[in-house]
Amino acid sequence: MLWIFYILPLVYCQQVFNFNTDLHDYYVNGQSMLEFHKNLVDIPSVKPSELAVAQYIEQFLSSNGLTVELHKAAENRYNVYAFAGDERNSKILLTSHIDTVPPFFPYSIDGSRIYGRGSCDAKASVATQVFTYLSMLQSGDVVPGDVSLLFVVGEETDGVGMKSVGHSYNASWEIGIFGEPTELKLGVGHKGILMCYVNVEGEASHSGYPELGISATEILLPVLNDFLTSDWPVDELLGPTTLNIAQISAGVAANVIPPFANASIFFRVSSDLEALDKKVRSKLDGIEHLSYDIPFESAPVYLDYEVPGFESIILAYATDIPNLYHHNLTRRYLYGPGTIHVAHSDHEYVESKDLVDAVDGYKKLIKYNLEY
Known part of the structure; x- marks a missing residue:
């Protein structure tokens, strides 16, 4: 053998x-x-x-x-x-x-x-x-x-x-x-990056009495819909800027008004990073109970x-x-x-x-x- x-x-x-x-x-x-x-x-x-x-x-x-x-x-x-x-x-x-x-x-x-x-x-x-x-x-x-x-x-x-x-x-x-x-x-060439983390702090309550709480998801979802339906910069060479709503987390149970909600948004940037940064911030600034962080960005x-x-x-x-x-x-x-x-x-x-x-x-x- x-x-x-x-x-x-x-x-x-x-x-x-x-x-x-x-x-x-x-x-x-x-x-x-x-x-x-x-x-x-x-x-x-x-x-x-x-x-x-x-x-x-x-x-x-x-x-x-x-x-x-x-x-x-x-x-x-x-x-x-x-x-x-x-x-x-x-x-x-x-x-x-x-x-x-x-x-x-x-x-x-x-x-x-x-x-x-x-x-x-x-x-x-x-x-x-x-x-x-x-x-x-x-x-x-x-x-x-x-x-x-x-x-x-x-x-x-x-x-x-x-x-x-x-x-x-x-x-x-x-x-x-x-x-x-x-x-x-x-x-x-290749696209750049803009990463954005969005966080909403609500207040929990019994779902039968939603007026006693603050629904974090009802604040976050319209924001995400706004991002999805907006126009973003386009470059003749690299094409459109695209976004990916990659992660969403919210709530503690189906019968509890969600006290928190967060999402991560990832842009592939084809043009004008500075303009994109300003547009993202303008959509998020001033929304009550919402905070955000843009930890990383790079130009095309x-x-x-x-x-x-x-x-x-x-x-x-x-x-x-x-x-x-x-x-x-x-x-x-x-x-x-x-x-x-x-x-x-x-x-x-x-x-x-x-x-x-x-x-x-x-x-x-x-x-x-x-x-x-």
């Missing part, structure tokens, strides 16, 4: 990589990009538990001869910064994020699709950026000072990783290439996208790009394998061919900008 211990690993490896028989996988120093991507996906990295995947990337890049640093962004949460030799500065920064949304589910394969949390968003970008850089260094297409790598935590939540990229890195970059699912197209982002050989795409999601405000990049690109339409879902996946094609795409972007 000893033979089974030798045969099973071979069968497993063939099953894992049999979709790639008609593809050109990337190998660097005998290491496979597809296997590296698998290892990334199989390490859970839902906030705030990104440390293990950061350490794995650090070890992998160090073993391939890069200078690698872990930079603390928050307690037990570290960004990974890597470059060739002693050249901390580079013309181009390749960057993506290593955190994922919950819940974690492991790597699996079905035909040409690679499933798993983060398989698309954004460990596909991380893996392809790593192998793009290593293969270009190996071939001599880039030299120290041309490109560096930055992988951050917290993109899916508070942006703490990218926001922490400040002067402590002692590095500068001219051009940023940000990795996210873009269907292998260059992002024209417009990007560089006119590069020969690339299609473009307009994106409704937000990214870490506005959080890299410490550095005045002259050009910013958004590009990566996979589609946002399956990211964050319970069936997140990336096409295996997209991983290979993304390396070619990143190489073209790098070469274009080095020659620009």
Whole structure:
């Protein structure tokens, strides 16, 4: 029976990589990009538990001869910064994020699709950026000072990783290439964000005597209806501003006048964040028993996208790009394998061919900008 211990690993490896028989996988120093991507996906990295995947990337890049640093962004949460030799500065920064949304589910394969949390968003970008850089260094297409790598935590939540990229890195970059699912197209731009929490404090009473209480829901519901039926800013390029009334909570029992009601409202902002902020506040100011908080907002982002050989795409999601405000990049690109339409879902996946094609795409972007 000893033979089974030798045969099973071979069968497993063939099953894992049999979709790639008609593809050109990337190998660097005998290491496979597809296997590296698998290892990334199989390490859970839902906030705030990104440390293990950061350490794995650090070890992998160090073993391939890069200078690698872990930079603390928050307690037990570290960004990974890597470059060739002693050249901390580079013309181009390749960057993506290593955190994922919950819940974690492991790597699996079905035909040409690679499933798993983060398989698309954004460990596909991380893996392809790593192998793009290593293969270009190996071939001599880039030299120290041309490109560096930055992988951050917290993109899916508070942006703490990218926001922490400040002067402590002692590095500068001219051009940023940000990795996210873009269907292998260059992002024209993406919408911004405005988050608003609305809270109503009523007064409980017996539901048979509503005049003795203050119904929090009767105050909140007309406000939400007003938001749903209002017109919001529209941009010719990014389209309409959209809102999502994501969470509603109210009351204690069916026969009690509700003493509280609250809701969270999430805007995808396509135009004029300042005007939107004023309009939201004007609808909420002065309503008795109602309070609100706008804890986070970011403006729409417009990007560089006119590069020969690339299609473009307009994106409704937000990214870490506005959080890299410490550095005045002259050009910013958004590009990566996979589609946002399956990211964050319970069936997140990336096409295996997209991983290979993304390396070619990143190489073209790098070469274009080095020659620009």
